[in-house]
Amino acid sequence: MQYLGIQPKRPKIAVFDFTGCEGCELQLANKEETLVDFLAAVEVVAFREVMTDAGDDYEIALIEGAISRADEEALLRQIRDRAGVVVALGTCACYGGVNRLKNTFDLGEANREVYGDKPKETSEVRAVGDVVEVDLAIPGCPVNKAEVERIVQHVVLDVAFSFPAYPVCVECKQRFNICLVDRGQLCLGPIVQAGCDAPCPTGGRGCWGCRGPARDANVPEYLSALKEKGFGEDEVRERLGFFGAFEGAVG
Amino acid sequence: MSTVRVDIHKLTRVEGHGDIGVLVEDGKLKEASWEIVETPRYFEVMLKGKHYTSAAVLTSRICGICSIGHTLASLRATEHALGVEIPRVARKLRLLAKHGETLQSHYLHLFFLAVPDFLGAPSAIALIEADPELVGVAARLKRLGNTISEVAAGRMTHPVSLLVGGVAKMPERTRLAEIKAELEASLELVKKVIETFATLEIPEFARETEFVSLGGTEDYPWIGGRIVSTDGVDLAEADYLQATNEYCTDGNTSKWTKLSRESYAVGALARLNNNFDKLTERARQVARDLGLTPVNHNPFMNNIAQLVECVHVTEDAIRLVEELLDEPKGIETMAPVEASAGRGVGAAEVPRGILFHDYEYDESGRIVRANCIIPTTQNNANIHHDLGALVEEYVKRGANDEQMELLCSMLVRAYDPCISCSVH
Numbered sequence: 236m237q238y239l240g241i242q243p244k245r246p247k248i249a250v251f252d253f254t255g256c257e258g259c260e261l262q263l264a265n266k267e268e269t270l271v272d273f274l275a276a277v278e279v280v281a282f283r284e285v286m287t288d289a290g291d292d293y294e295i296a297l298i299e300g301a302i303s304r305a306d307e308e309a310l311l312r313q314i315r316d317r318a319g320v321v322v323a324l325g326t327c328a329c330y331g332g333v334n335r336l337k338n339t340f341d342l343g344e345a346n347r348e349v350y351g352d353k354p355k356e357t358s359e360v361r362a363v364g365d366v367v368e369v370d371l372a373i374p375g376c377p378v379n380k381a382e383v384e385r386i387v388q389h390v391v392l393d394v395a396f397s398f399p400a401y402p403v404c405v406e407c408k409q410r411f412n413i414c415l416v417d418r419g420q421l422c423l424g425p426i427v428q429a430g431c432d433a434p435c436p437t438g439g440r441g442c443w444g445c446r447g448p449a450r451d452a453n454v455p456e457y458l459s460a461l462k463e464k465g466f467g468e469d470e471v472r473e474r475l476g477f478f479g480a481f482e483g484a485v486g
Numbered sequence: 487m488s489t490v491r492v493d494i495h496k497l498t499r500v501e502g503h504g505d506i507g508v509l510v511e512d513g514k515l516k517e518a519s520w521e522i523v524e525t526p527r528y529f530e531v532m533l534k535g536k537h538y539t540s541a542a543v544l545t546s547r548i549c550g551i552c553s554i555g556h557t558l559a560s561l562r563a564t565e566h567a568l569g570v571e572i573p574r575v576a577r578k579l580r581l582l583a584k585h586g587e588t589l590q591s592h593y594l595h596l597f598f599l600a601v602p603d604f605l606g607a608p609s610a611i612a613l614i615e616a617d618p619e620l621v622g623v624a625a626r627l628k629r630l631g632n633t634i635s636e637v638a639a640g641r642m643t644h645p646v647s648l649l650v651g652g653v654a655k656m657p658e659r660t661r662l663a664e665i666k667a668e669l670e671a672s673l674e675l676v677k678k679v680i681e682t683f684a685t686l687e688i689p690e691f692a693r694e695t696e697f698v699s700l701g702g703t704e705d706y707p708w709i710g711g712r713i714v715s716t717d718g719v720d721l722a723e724a725d726y727l728q729a730t731n732e733y734c735t736d737g738n739t740s741k742w743t744k745l746s747r748e749s750y751a752v753g754a755l756a757r758l759n760n761n762f763d764k765l766t767e768r769a770r771q772v773a774r775d776l777g778l779t780p781v782n783h784n785p786f787m788n789n790i791a792q793l794v795e796c797v798h799v800t801e802d803a804i805r806l807v808e809e810l811l812d813e814p815k816g817i818e819t820m821a822p823v824e825a826s827a828g829r830g831v832g833a834a835e836v837p838r839g840i841l842f843h844d845y846e847y848d849e850s851g852r853i854v855r856a857n858c859i860i861p862t863t864q865n866n867a868n869i870h871h872d873l874g875a876l877v878e879e880y881v882k883r884g885a886n887d888e889q890m891e892l893l894c895s896m897l898v899r900a901y902d903p904c905i906s907c908s909v910h
């Protein structure tokens with residue numbers, strides 16, 4: 236890959252997965268039409284899901300998943316020491332994701348319910364940024380591959396990247412969708428960070444807020460607007476808590 | 487006599503985290519184990535209290551590779567519990583979305599996870615240089631799977647248009663026509679893949695196994711049906727607990743299951759062993775050409791069974807798209823849904839085998855109790871027992887540490903385990 240006639244250096248990238256569904260990693264292998272170019276721009280040294288070899292020498296570490304056990308925390312700290320740039324890839328890594336729902340119940344009891352008299356080791360779910368310093372957080376459940384590629388290009392060319400300041404609602408309107416809220420469906424689009432291109436409202440389902448709050452979102456104001464429209468408190472609370480991304484944003 | 491030791495921590499090129507341990511001393515098998523070390527996730531507990539509109543959105547996140555399968559089993563369980571009958575056209579759209587996932591998942595496994603071993607490459611990335619044409623074909627086939635799911639379900643990973651009551655909307659006709667053309671072209675492309683597979687050396691090995699899958703349906707089974715096995719089991723979908731008999735073991739974060747024997751297998755090979763006659767003629771011919779006829783007891787043949795299913799699914803997807811193109815404009819894709827108390831079970835054949843979701847709802851439409859049984863959970867015990875038999879067989883043939891490590895890794899990869907799923 237060349238930029239302005241200059242061959243940029245190929246940074247060494249390593250991909251690691253913690254507690255998650257590996258859907259974000261899968262996005263890296265998807266978009267097959269650009270995969271080969273993508274691989275030409277970077278050098279992948281560790282990607283356990285698709286490679287046997289694993290190198291310890293990398294500049295950029297992409298972290299998928301939340302942290303939910305002591306061994307995960309130790310490995311994450313080791314990665315932080317080695318990598319120049321640590322990227323939280325996806326909502327699980329950025330916020331804890333759906334795993335965070337686990338923090339709302341008693342783990343001893345949950346363990347007994349799932350594993351009977353053979354409980355397993357587990358701990359409270361934390362986002363990557365709760366454990367080590369994160370240089371770049373790319374939200375999304377899953378991440379949007381086109382956005383990840385844009386960001387990697389910025390990193391390779393050493394140009395700062397910034398997320399759009401507007402919410403998903405703007406992207407939804409750009410796609411000429413009929414607003415679902417007007418048809419009685421709950422949607423968090425007006426308060427959620429854009430960058431996904433609004434696949435959910437476009438596909439006929441309200442936004443669930445997987446990308447977390449938009450930079451300038453006025454969350455309390457939108458919540459009272461939803462209340463006025465007749466959406467129940469339970470429904471709204473369940474939606475905001477779904478990906479663990481609105482803790483602290485709800486006033 | 488020989489000593490063979492294999493100790494693999496976090497096997498690569500599988501989905502999730504698992505360990506293989508093998509020890510042979512003086513030619514005698516001391517230990518052969520397959521252990522799941524992935525962190526447990528507790529989805530069944532997270533589901534409690536969730537509204538019926540959330541259940542599938544949540545369980546989709548059990549697995550990024552078979553998220554459509556989880557979504558469909560979840561919706562089916564909820565719809566059974568609430569007494570909802572979805573429109574006929576929604577059933578077709580769901581099956582089409584499912585076919586897209588099967589294609590993308592099978593091709594991902596075959597090319598990126600399994601084939602490098604057979605061709606002696608550490609990864610598919612290395613194959614780009616060795617056989618660019620093959621990788622190009624693989625990428626195009628896999629992308630077709632993505633596109634189909636995107637068209638039918640709005641997104642491939644964590645679909646958005648599959649809702650309780652049906653499917654949110656009908657895809658645009660132009661996009662349906664596009665995937666039909668690409669599907670037809672892919673039947674030619676896949677020939678190159680079949681040629682390549684015909685040259686692969688599948689390890690010689692067999693262990694008599696009970697194969698469990700859905701069946702009892704007119705067509706090759708994907709969504710719903712009866713639970714059948716090669717040992718003659720025939721159960722209703724709702725009686726899945728009698729088929730699975732889950733239990734916990736020390737060490738493993740995944741549970742084990744058993745039916746007529748100490749373990750059983752699910753997946754492409756199980757589906758094919760139970761439903762060979764329902765494959766398309768072309769798919770059956772490919773199976774015969776590649777030496778696969780029922781009942782086949784070689785777990786390495788699961789790779790071949792996946793390829794045969796790709797051919798079948800491609801042809802069936804063409805049929806579905808043609809039927810969808812014939813549907814009148816503005817046809818209803820959603821049925822009305824109302825909250826009510828009740829219990830429902832939903833089964834689906836996802837790429838790695840039979841998947842069950844089981845929910846109990848209260849009158850307000852919130853989940854009181856949930857249970858999910860995952861294909862890899864059902865395969866784990868069988869993989870464990872296969873490993874022992876494989877090692878004994880190949881010790882006799884004089885395999886060394888390195889050869890044994892490769893064989894064991896290939897065996898586990900042949901099951902295409904989805905470990906983060908199995909510790910949901």
Ligand code: SF4
Pocket residue numbers: 255256257258259260299300324325326327328332333375376377378547550
């Ligand atoms: S953010 Fe979503 S897609 Fe990514 S790993 Fe977590 S659950 Fe999977």
Ligand code: SF4
Pocket residue numbers: 403404405407408412413414415416422423424425433436441442
């Ligand atoms: S559906 Fe949601 S994102 Fe789209 S316009 Fe309405 S509120 Fe905004």
Ligand code: SF4
Pocket residue numbers: 375376403427428431432433434435436441442443444445446447
């Ligand atoms: S529309 Fe909302 S829920 Fe859907 S991907 Fe975007 S932020 Fe996530």
